[in-house]
Amino acid sequence: MSPSWPLRDALAPSDILGRPGDSEARTLRSLSDTSGAGPSVAPPLPAIVSGLHSLVADLRRQLAQRDDLLETVLAHVPDQVYLTDGDGEWLAAGPAAVGALRVTGHTPSNDDSAVSAIEASARFVEAVWRDGHLLRCEETVHDAVRGPRVHEVTCVPRFDASGGRQHMLVMRRDVTALRSADARLQLAGRVLDQSTDGILVADAEHRVVMVNAAFCAITGHTQAEALAQDPMALTAGQQDEALNRAIWELLESQDQWSGEVWNRRSDGQVFPQRLSLSVLRAEGSGAITHYIAALSDLSSSKAAEERIATLSTLDPVTGLANRHQVSLHTSTELARARSQDEQAAVMVVDVDNFKVLNDSLGHGAGDQLLRTVGDRLRLAAGPHAVVGRLGGDEFLVMLPGLRHTAEAAHGARNLMRAVSEPVVLAGMPINVSISIGIALFPADGEDFDTLFGRADSALHAAKRGGRGDYEFAMAAMTEASLERLRLESALRHALATDGLRLEYQPLVELASRRIVGVEALCRWDDPQHGTVPPNVFIPLAEESGMIETLGGWVLRTAARQLRALHDAGHGHLIMAVNLSARQFQRGVVLEQVENALVESGIPPGHLELELTESVLLHDGEAVTSTLRQLQALGVKLSIDDFGTGYSSFAYLRRFKFDKIKIDQSFVRDLIDDPDNAAIVRGIISLARSLGLDVLAEGVETEPIAQRLRHLHCTYAQGYHFARPLRPEVLLARLAS
Numbered sequence: 006m007s008p009s010w011p012l013r014d015a016l017a018p019s020d021i022l023g024r025p026g027d028s029e030a031r032t033l034r035s036l037s038d039t040s041g042a043g044p045s046v047a048p049p050l051p052a053i054v055s056g057l058h059s060l061v062a063d064l065r066r067q068l069a070q071r072d073d074l075l076e077t078v079l080a081h082v083p084d085q086v087y088l089t090d091g092d093g094e095w096l097a098a099g100p101a102a103v104g105a106l107r108v109t110g111h112t113p114s115n116d117d118s119a120v121s122a123i124e125a126s127a128r129f130v131e132a133v134w135r136d137g138h139l140l141r142c143e144e145t146v147h148d149a150v151r152g153p154r155v156h157e158v159t160c161v162p163r164f165d166a167s168g169g170r171q172h173m174l175v176m177r178r179d180v181t182a183l184r185s186a187d188a189r190l191q192l193a194g195r196v197l198d199q200s201t202d203g204i205l206v207a208d209a210e211h212r213v214v215m216v217n218a219a220f221c222a223i224t225g226h227t228q229a230e231a232l233a234q235d236p237m238a239l240t241a242g243q244q245d246e247a248l249n250r251a252i253w254e255l256l257e258s259q260d261q262w263s264g265e266v267w268n269r270r271s272d273g274q275v276f277p278q279r280l281s282l283s284v285l286r287a288e289g290s291g292a293i294t295h296y297i298a299a300l301s302d303l304s305s306s307k308a309a310e311e312r313i314a315t316l317s318t319l320d321p322v323t324g325l326a327n328r329h330q331v332s333l334h335t336s337t338e339l340a341r342a343r344s345q346d347e348q349a350a351v352m353v354v355d356v357d358n359f360k361v362l363n364d365s366l367g368h369g370a371g372d373q374l375l376r377t378v379g380d381r382l383r384l385a386a387g388p389h390a391v392v393g394r395l396g397g398d399e400f401l402v403m404l405p406g407l408r409h410t411a412e413a414a415h416g417a418r419n420l421m422r423a424v425s426e427p428v429v430l431a432g433m434p435i436n437v438s439i440s441i442g443i444a445l446f447p448a449d450g451e452d453f454d455t456l457f458g459r460a461d462s463a464l465h466a467a468k469r470g471g472r473g474d475y476e477f478a479m480a481a482m483t484e485a486s487l488e489r490l491r492l493e494s495a496l497r498h499a500l501a502t503d504g505l506r507l508e509y510q511p512l513v514e515l516a517s518r519r520i521v522g523v524e525a526l527c528r529w530d531d532p533q534h535g536t537v538p539p540n541v542f543i544p545l546a547e548e549s550g551m552i553e554t555l556g557g558w559v560l561r562t563a564a565r566q567l568r569a570l571h572d573a574g575h576g577h578l579i580m581a582v583n584l585s586a587r588q589f590q591r592g593v594v595l596e597q598v599e600n601a602l603v604e605s606g607i608p609p610g611h612l613e614l615e616l617t618e619s620v621l622l623h624d625g626e627a628v629t630s631t632l633r634q635l636q637a638l639g640v641k642l643s644i645d646d647f648g649t650g651y652s653s654f655a656y657l658r659r660f661k662f663d664k665i666k667i668d669q670s671f672v673r674d675l676i677d678d679p680d681n682a683a684i685v686r687g688i689i690s691l692a693r694s695l696g697l698d699v700l701a702e703g704v705e706t707e708p709i710a711q712r713l714r715h716l717h718c719t720y721a722q723g724y725h726f727a728r729p730l731r732p733e734v735l736l737a738r739l740a741s
Contacts, residue, residue, distance in 0.1 A: 085156075085177035089130070091170025102177070130173055133160040143180070155181045205298040207236040211253075214295075223278075223302050225271030240268065240280055240298045252282070257293065260284040265303065277303040320394040322372050323379035331393025335403045336453045338391055339446055342405055349446040350413035351456040352402040353464045354382065354420065357438045357472040359398035362430070370430040377428050378437065385423035386416070401457070410445065410477070417441045417475040440467040441475035449478045462489065493549050495531050496542055500554050505529050507562050508729035511738070512581065512700065512722050515714040520739065522579035522613070523570075524722065525563035526729045527555070543585070552587040557597045559583075564605035564612065566732055571607065575739050581613040583645065586620045589627070595634050602638065609639030615666065617645045632660055643700070647688060657695065665692045669703025669723070675712055682712075689716050 079099035087098035203220030363371035442464025509523035643664035704723030
């Protein structure tokens, strides 16, 4: 047993345990009494001395036993217990107090931890002496090793008969861990109250012991109602009872389970929920002590999923199947037709002059027209047909179960007749017509992509023939149409195999004749078709949907070439790249520009994007938003072919461009045609007044270059300065 602080040297045991008892008193009296009756006779002195020695020895034994008992008690009390006299002198201390207060001899240690504890306790002790009754309180002391500690202190005073201070018993219990646990418990309670997930806790006997506010809000049960019900019914009340019990049995064997189940609110409403169940077990024995259920209401998310599913399959304007969905439905019908040896017709339908109507009457009227056309096509095609919107003003109709070509022609005429009824738009009756391209299964192809491509080609033939008509793919497949298909296939292969290249035409500062930049121009040399001019394959890429891939490749390649030019010592050069209106329509321009800048590492201010009038005509607000984001990246923006349309002037009022490029049709006749000279002079004057740079395209002679310089045109490009150059030739030209 570890010794407590020395008790015998500090305090007489009788002072702690009381005065001798009745047995000691009787012993003293026996020394003064005579044995037997008669007058008392004083015992002889030796007998008195012997009796006193015997008494003292007996007292010492009793006190030693009591002392040992007290030390045993103190040694096994886990709390800090110590005793002081009325003057504050230490009399006794248990091992816990000795260890905590670093008691040595009769004096506690003077280190920080002990001093902090003693000073804190002294305040309580003095208050107890003053008030004269027991005190329980808490104190916070600083432990040099463990930091702040919270102690629960009990002080018990003892006074003598005259009211003088006799002893003070002080007991200090470290409750830091308990208070920390209380704080964590309170925090956990607040977290549960704030949680949006419903929480239920049940004991090992499946009795609900706690639910949080979210649980009550989700299920509609009050806390009192929940405490009185079966937790299995509360957490998955809509499931089969056997399934519920199977879930809980699985939980007991695996300690956790989660999944989506149906539950029922207190008002009877059924709702989907995410349910997570877990088990708490006792340490050591592993016996289950509690079950915890967490549930979240999936009603909103399920509704959102259904909405997303609807949006992903239906066209938002017309409510018809969208492009992706209509291709799936058509492919399914083609497979069925193949299995039943039937024919079918795939028709691509285009609304004639839709762009004019949309631009004249507004997008609202345009959307109304598309909805009306879609509804009429669906009704006229019949319940077994596939009808969807491909995008823009194009629809697809697939007629199954045909026996011969005449039925396809009859179906096309029905569609045209149904749509031709006047439509009231913006208060005016508008006559609408459609053009249709028809491809037959299996004669024109056996899969959706082939049939769609041939029907689309037939549609172009129908529109070239005067609109408001239909054409069959086989009849429309002239040599020119077949050549277009072959060229489209070759372009697709060239994009996939790096069969395209860029050449770079220098941009010259007229005053110094210094090359200040280059324009990237795409070139295609095909093994079968030879050199295909850009005015052929660029529109082909736009019509076939390949312009997104082509435009992205041009941007990345041009940016890498500019990086190489800068690294070769020509850091002042800029790179001009043309953008297609279709790139804006597909919403890919911003991402492609960002990727090109990041990949190449060129300064954004050295990349100049050229926009044609067709870009500015398309969806003004969306284009303006994209242009502002591009300008925020730091790239330069210029209007190409300026002066060929009215919209360019309108856009100068709405957006701050960096440069205007005068179309070459005005530049070539600058000297010989006074009207062109006036237009060029006006454009330059307008640009200078707006603080814009001006570049003239198609400069082919020195007199034109001199005339442009005289008119204060800043930059020029054309064959007079340089033709488009391959990268290695451009580097040599710059070096010389």
